[in-house]
Amino acid sequence: MDLDDILALAEASQPSPLELARARRVARAAQGQYDHSLAKGYEIIVDTDLVDPLTADVDEATRVGRAAQLAKLGTITWTTGGGKTQGSGRLAWSDEMAIIFGHAPGTLRLTPEALGQLVHPADVEMVRGAVKAAWEESRPDEVGFRVIQPGGSIRHVHCHLEILTTEGEPSGIIATGVDVTALELARQEHRRLAIRDEMLCADLAVQDTVTGLPTRSYLTDEVDRARRSTGGALVVLATEPATRLPDALTDEDQDQLTAAVAQLLRTIVGAEVTCGLVGSGLWGVLLAPPDKHAEAAETLAARIVDTFRSHLFSVRQKTMRLSTWAGLVHFGSGVLATGFDLLVDGEHAARDARRNATPITVLDQPVADKDRTDRCRSRVRRAVAANRFALYAQPIVDLHLNQVTRHEILLRVRSDTGDAVAPWAFLDMAERVGEILTVDQWVIDHALELIGRGAQTSHYQVNISGKSLADPGLLTYVTEAIHRHNVKPECLTFEITETALIENRNEALAFATGIRQIGCRLALDDFGTGYAALAHLKFLPVDLVKIDGMFIIDLCRSPADQAVVSNLVELCHTLGIRVAAEYVQDEETIELLKSSGVDFAQGYQTGRPEPIAVSPEQQVQTIEFELSLLPQQTAMG
Amino acid sequence: MIGVEGTAALTPEPADSEAARKAEAARLKAEHDQEFADFVEDSYHTVERILRAGCWDREVVQDALNEAYLLGRVQWPKIRTYTKRAGWVITTARNKIRKDGERRQREAPVAPEDLPPEPHPDIADVWAAQEALRAWLHQLPSRHAEVFQMSREGFSNQEIARVLGLTENSVRSYKVAARKRLRELAEAAGYTESKDRSRQGGSRGSR
Numbered sequence: 001m002d003l004d005d006i007l008a009l010a011e012a013s014q015p016s017p018l019e020l021a022r023a024r025r026v027a028r029a030a031q032g033q034y035d036h037s038l039a040k041g042y043e044i045i046v047d048t049d050l051v052d053p054l055t056a057d058v059d060e061a062t063r064v065g066r067a068a069q070l071a072k073l074g075t076i077t078w079t080t081g082g083g084k085t086q087g088s089g090r091l092a093w094s095d096e097m098a099i100i101f102g103h104a105p106g107t108l109r110l111t112p113e114a115l116g117q118l119v120h121p122a123d124v125e126m127v128r129g130a131v132k133a134a135w136e137e138s139r140p141d142e143v144g145f146r147v148i149q150p151g152g153s154i155r156h157v158h159c160h161l162e163i164l165t166t167e168g169e170p171s172g173i174i175a176t177g178v179d180v181t182a183l184e185l186a187r188q189e190h191r192r193l194a195i196r197d198e199m200l201c202a203d204l205a206v207q208d209t210v211t212g213l214p215t216r217s218y219l220t221d222e223v224d225r226a227r228r229s230t231g232g233a234l235v236v237l238a239t240e241p242a243t244r245l246p247d248a249l250t251d252e253d254q255d256q257l258t259a260a261v262a263q264l265l266r267t268i269v270g271a272e273v274t275c276g277l278v279g280s281g282l283w284g285v286l287l288a289p290p291d292k293h294a295e296a297a298e299t300l301a302a303r304i305v306d307t308f309r310s311h312l313f314s315v316r317q318k319t320m321r322l323s324t325w326a327g328l329v330h331f332g333s334g335v336l337a338t339g340f341d342l343l344v345d346g347e348h349a350a351r352d353a354r355r356n357a358t359p360i361t362v363l364d365q366p367v368a369d370k371d372r373t374d375r376c377r378s379r380v381r382r383a384v385a386a387n388r389f390a391l392y393a394q395p396i397v398d399l400h401l402n403q404v405t406r407h408e409i410l411l412r413v414r415s416d417t418g419d420a421v422a423p424w425a426f427l428d429m430a431e432r433v434g435e436i437l438t439v440d441q442w443v444i445d446h447a448l449e450l451i452g453r454g455a456q457t458s459h460y461q462v463n464i465s466g467k468s469l470a471d472p473g474l475l476t477y478v479t480e481a482i483h484r485h486n487v488k489p490e491c492l493t494f495e496i497t498e499t500a501l502i503e504n505r506n507e508a509l510a511f512a513t514g515i516r517q518i519g520c521r522l523a524l525d526d527f528g529t530g531y532a533a534l535a536h537l538k539f540l541p542v543d544l545v546k547i548d549g550m551f552i553i554d555l556c557r558s559p560a561d562q563a564v565v566s567n568l569v570e571l572c573h574t575l576g577i578r579v580a581a582e583y584v585q586d587e588e589t590i591e592l593l594k595s596s597g598v599d600f601a602q603g604y605q606t607g608r609p610e611p612i613a614v615s616p617e618q619q620v621q622t623i624e625f626e627l628s629l630l631p632q633q634t635a636m637g
Numbered sequence: 638m639i640g641v642e643g644t645a646a647l648t649p650e651p652a653d654s655e656a657a658r659k660a661e662a663a664r665l666k667a668e669h670d671q672e673f674a675d676f677v678e679d680s681y682h683t684v685e686r687i688l689r690a691g692c693w694d695r696e697v698v699q700d701a702l703n704e705a706y707l708l709g710r711v712q713w714p715k716i717r718t719y720t721k722r723a724g725w726v727i728t729t730a731r732n733k734i735r736k737d738g739e740r741r742q743r744e745a746p747v748a749p750e751d752l753p754p755e756p757h758p759d760i761a762d763v764w765a766a767q768e769a770l771r772a773w774l775h776q777l778p779s780r781h782a783e784v785f786q787m788s789r790e791g792f793s794n795q796e797i798a799r800v801l802g803l804t805e806n807s808v809r810s811y812k813v814a815a816r817k818r819l820r821e822l823a824e825a826a827g828y829t830e831s832k833d834r835s836r837q838g839g840s841r842g843s844r
Contacts, residue, residue, distance in 0.1 A: 010766040027677035052719035067802020140807040
């Protein structure tokens with residue numbers, strides 16, 4: 001079957017009796033209304049043309065113009081005026097068209113130049129081209145363009161261009177047009193919504209990439225919501241390896257173990273309960289207030305502890321057990337302790353359970369604010385005093401050179417078992433109780449000491465919390481440490497983390513300016529999330545912006561992330577700021593980052609954090625993935 | 638009418654002519670009524686098909702046609718003399734549809750992209766063929782679709798140009814463009830092979 005067969009089939013039948021009946025119904029209805037009007041003596045007004053369209057003997061221009069007028073459309077007519085030479089013709093528009101262009105009918109004598117002035121400058125060439133092509137090829141066309149009305153307002157107009165014929169010869173062009181601004185706006189809005197739908201992403205920050213469970217901040221918010229509404233109970237589980245493996249767990253092993261624990265926890269509590277990783281080896285489970293049918297919080301906590309303790313986790317083809325303790329905090333609705341406070345109470349309760357060698361410690365209500373803060377502070381101070389930290393370095397690749405040219409110095413906290421674990425929960429606590437400066441000072445001192453002892457061949461990036469910048473003594477402390485450890489200031493970049501916590505803009509600016517005066521560089525960490533305002537780029541003398549990992553992790557699959565990254569790069573480069581990307585996990589992402597013009601990349605793909613050797617050997621500063629690219633590059637060259 | 642007869646006895650002369658005039662008027666009206674009814678029954682389907690080629694909303698078309706035919710009846714004494722009376726209905730109904738569309742556009746602008754989804758037809762009977770054709774016609778610019786449908790209904794180029802208010806040059810171009818695009822759409826839906834050819838193939842196969 002092809003088109004002709006389908007046409008033949010469609011036209012094969014006569015109207016069915018049913019269809020004929022429908023036609024008769026229309027006739028009867030019209031007749032009935034007409035008779036009614038006669039009987040009642042009112043007139044049905046006929047507002048249409050009563051000329052037989054087929055007999056009127058006028059030229060095409062007049063005929064088409066008249067039809068357009070009836071349809072409330074505007075026309076512009078150009079006729080050659082007999083001669084075939086172009087340019088000598090006559091140009092005229094209908095009243096309706098004059099109104100579309102914003103002119104009172106009859107006030108403007110239309111010339112090609114005048115018309116060119118009325119059309120939006122950006123569209124003039126396109127319109128001219130369309131008209132010229134239609135005339136030369138003697139075929140109809142359509143064209144959409146903007147007109148600028150005398151008051152300056154812009155309207156969208158759509159025109160059909162048609163070739164007029166007189167005695168078999170092309171004799172002119174008639175453009176039938178209508179103001180389509182409303183339609184055009186609707187169309188644009190339609191397109192915009194389609195783009196928005198495509199670009200809108202699920203909130204990735206909610207889910208932790210390793211565990212697939214809610215993150216610490218999400219859980220904190222949920223606990224906070226619960227204490228403001230229904231109240232409930234929070235279980236915090238502390239886990240640590242029960243047996244020491246012959247060699248310490250690597251980051252990958254840790255992640256594998258964490259994922260396994262997350263899965264087990266989810267299986268125990270079920271899909272409905274909010275639970276998540278709230279620190280290294282710390283898990284939070286939020287429970288609704290008890291009702292008759294549900295399991296009591298104590299029972300559930302005990303069940304989790306039992307299951308965790310008896311479960312054999314397999315890491316690196318070996319099995320291991322986890323020692324587990326639980327802290328349980330009951331809280332009523334409307335308690336003053338915040339979500340964060342309750343989380344800390346739960347953690348402390350779990351620690352108490354560990355210390356007392358009981359599976360669970362139960363708190364019937366949140367701890368008093370002062371006790372909690374004191375305990376947090378003393379924990380931080382003790383950790384600093386006892387040097388319970390370790391420094392790691394993660395390589396950063398210069399994407400223009402394909403070389404590791406920098407390292408970020410990262411802090412790890414030693415857990416109770418002595419393992420170095422990720423510090424985010426600890427830093428969160430230290431920041432909230434105002435002890436972060438102590439930690440930052442420890443990091444600066446020890447990092448600079450290690451750097452000073454080394455060859456200082458790389459460039460080092462050291463983190464400082466935005467909160468610490470409020471301390472007027474910080475600049476002096478840093479300057480003094482740089483001199484004491486003989487570090488070349490030009491090898492140092494200070495990364496400001498948690499810019500949201502910058503409390504004192506004046507102090508922050510003083511530190512930033514001062515640190516650059518002694519030759520160090522300044523970077524903003526985790527840019528694009530939290531309250532990292534663009535204003536910071538304006539007033540802080542920033543040299544480097546590190547795009548937050550949430551824009552990078554899904555970069556290859558997310559057009560929205562690509563748009564953010566490439567435009568952020570453009571913005572930063574315009575402002576004279578270099579750009580780094582963190583959480584780079586595969587080769588594809590690196591290629592995308594390069595094509596967006598990102599300067600530095602950091603992540604598991606380019607190198608995991610390693611403990612800093614006291615005297616690092618001069619390493620070959622090319623990494624594997626670049627070697628694999630080399631043949632291609634030479635082939636291209 | 639019966640009342641008229643009552644007064645006829647008193648003033649026979651003028652009443653007679655009056656009655657005769659009225660009777661003549663009634664006769665003429667009855668004649669027109671019948672003529673109009675025949676015209677509607679005759680033209681309705683053609684006109685509806687043409688208008689539905691250009692406008693996908695069947696209800697809008699039917700409303701416009703109801704109105705156009707009513708106006709047609711009011712002005713029947715004039716319109717009955719037209720060369721192509723259906724042409725006048727088409728012109729009138731099209732302008733109604735346009736006006737209606739503009740009003741709705743003002744109320745809630747809708748992009749014309751919001752067409753109902755195109756069916757994937759399995760063309761087995763007349764109805765399916767008509768539906769498929771209509772769906773394809775709606776993918777065309779409405780001018781192209783209307784011109785094409787009118788030419789299928791037997792209107793000449795000159796008639797189409799005059800009824801739709803186009804130049805004859807345009808009608809020729811639109812016809813060609815519409816046919817080309819329809820063929821593409823049919824092919825895209827898998828209707829590529831002519832029946833004649835497949836019949837030939839079939840007969841060869843059976844030998």
